[in-house]
Amino acid sequence: MITADTLRCQREHVIYLAERGARWILTVKGNQLHLHAQLAALPWRAVPDATSDTTSGHGRREIRTLKVLTISTGIDFPHAAQALQIRRRRRRIDQPKRFTTETVYAITDLRVHKARPAQLAAWIRGHWAIENKIHWVSDVTYDEDRSQVRTGTGPEVMAALRNAAIGALRTAGITTIAAGTRHHARDSSRPLALLGIT
Incomplete structure (x- = not known):
């Protein structure tokens, strides 16, 4: 489906x-x-x-x-x-x-x-759950819609970087992406440790 x-x-x-x-x-x-x-x-x-x-x-x-x-x-x-x-x-x-x-x-x-109506409703609800999990973070936490990067491949590159950051935070078990982003922004060694680079 x-x-x-x-x-x-x-x-x-x-x-x-x-x-x-x-x-x-x-x-x-x-x-x-x-x-x-x-x-x-x-x-x-x-x-x-x-x-x-x-x-x-x-x-x-x-x-x-x-x-x-x-x-x-x-x-x-x-x-x-x-x-x-x-x-x-x-x-x-x-x-x-x-x-x-x-x-x-x-x-x-x-x-x-x-497909019974209850199954249709479950599929739609499941889709919205995924949408909310991904797009809410991009749109609200990272304020993607107001990005000033608009030319060339810049928008795609920035979207890929935001998605990589979200994925790294979720893989580390962080559920509140805004708080995780703030925490890692306070110390430049934290993002490197998160990625296993240190």
């Missing part, structure tokens, strides 16, 4: 996966305006929730619901068999009346008899 974010939600990628017999679930966001509009226009109000789960942590409570709709026509995307609507409603525990709701759409080539 291949799960991918919106960057990989491209026809060429799906055709490549289909030629190799891979199964997939792809998230669809604003970078696919036409496909996103098609998914949003489906009759979701008439579709009951297929699964729902609630988690609490980090001072907030989150309720996730999944709706699944079999599609045979109307979606202009190769091999799409089912459309998914994922709604995440979050509220801070200390502010129970304030909440945010996010709706995300996805498509899959799996037919209803190949």
Whole structure:
């Protein structure tokens, strides 16, 4: 099972996966305006929730619901068999009346008899866990989006260096990357010791 974010939600990628017999679930966001509009226009109000789960942590409570709709026509995307609507409603525990709701759409080539809604939800949740673990650190801890390195191969080199630093810290058992980065930045011998160079 291949799960991918919106960057990989491209026809060429799906055709490549289909030629190799891979199964997939792809998230669809604003970078696919036409496909996103098609998914949003489906009759979701008439579709009951297929699964729902609630988690609490980090001072907030989150309720996730999944709706699944079999599609045979109307979606202009190769091999799409089912459309998914994922709604995440979050509220801070200390502010129970304030909440945010996010709706995300996805498509899959799996037919209803190949994957139950709970399994689809687990695959999507697993993908988001990986995304959060990798991209949150890059985007927030290392502030990658505001990098001033923009020409030549500079952005790729900096991304590789950030990923190497994150990997080295995680391999050393450091779970809070921001704290680990600060700790190793305070003494120039610490990064060398972490890499086994001293």
